[in-house]
Amino acid sequence: MKNLTYSNTILVLSLLLGMGCAENTPKEVFDSEQIESEVEGVFKAYVNHVNLKGLEAVDTFFIDDERFYWVEDGVIQYPDKASLVSGLKEFMPQVDSVQMEIIDTEANAISGRHASFFVRFKEDIILKSGYKISLDGAITILFEKNNGSWKFLNGHSSIKKPRGG
Incomplete structure (x- = not known):
């Protein structure tokens, strides 16, 4: 049997210590397709709500949390x-109807509790004055x-928005 030199002993001890301290936290397991389907469903429910009831009570789709923005x-x-909510309450009395259309979406599960969601949309907001606001844009949530x-x-x-040349 070979004698271990001092530097080899230190190396072996370092490797053993490093392996003992290695992160053994199990990786979170979640069903990406299920989560993506769920958030897609929530956004479709949001759009249906907006199209049927306007901006009234849309705040129920937003979390009650200090991290919200x-x-x-x-x-x-x-x-x-x-x-x-304050901004919506100021704007709502002026709105006669809202019609939002989903053009394209992409959902991505991040964890069992978080998902990112992208949507391209078109929206017409008809004011009580008869003025129509037409929007063509995107939302990331x-x-x-x-x-x-x-x-x-x-x-x-x-x-x-048009881009300058």
């Missing part, structure tokens, strides 16, 4: 849920499962 065209427009329900944790919406 909403970005519009690159600016944090609503830093918390209360400011979003981070969903979080909270008490068994998927909610919008935060998001970003933007509309198409």
Whole structure:
């Protein structure tokens, strides 16, 4: 049997110590397809709600959490849920109807409690004055499962704009 040199002994001990400290946390197992289907369903329910009831009570789709925020065209427009609800309450009396159409979506499960969701949409908002606001844009949402329900944790919406040449 060979004698271990001091440097070989240190190397072996370091390897053994490193293997003993290696992370043995089991990897989270979740059903990506199920999660993606669920968040797709929640967004479709949101669109149906908006199309049938307008902006009334859409805040039920948003999480009650201090981490909530909403970005519009690159600016944090609503830093918390209360400011979003306040903005909706100011705008709602002017709205006669809303018609939102989903063009394309992509959902991605991140974990058992989180999913990202992208949607291209078109939306017509008819004001009581008769003025029509037509939007063509995209929304990205981070969903979080909270008490068994998927909610919008935060998001970003933007509309198409002509680009300069």
